[in-house]
Amino acid sequence: xxxxxxxxxDLMFEFNExxxxxxxxxxxxxxxxxxxxxxxxxxxxxxxxxxNKPDAKVNTHSYSL
Numbered sequence: 001x002x003x004x005x006x007x008x009x010d011l012m013f014e015f016n017e018x019x020x021x022x023x024x025x026x027x028x029x030x031x032x033x034x035x036x037x038x039x040x041x042x043x044x045x046x047x048x049x050x051x052n053k054p055d056a057k058v059n060t061h062s063y064s065l
Contacts, residue, residue: 006044
């Protein structure tokens with residue numbers, strides 16, 4: 001395991017002890033260069049939860065305002 005400092009999750013819900021829904025809220029759509037960085041953020045969130053609870057079901061969603 002490596003130590004990372006992930007960005008803060010904007011909104012997180014846990015249902016039925018193990019079903020997680022993580023939401024990232026953006027004010028504008030990410031541009032082509034920032035898309036890789038954005039996907040990495042979502043993957044870090046999933047990895048962070050699965051490292052502590054390997055049987056969890058994690059769903060990520062992004063919304064642009």
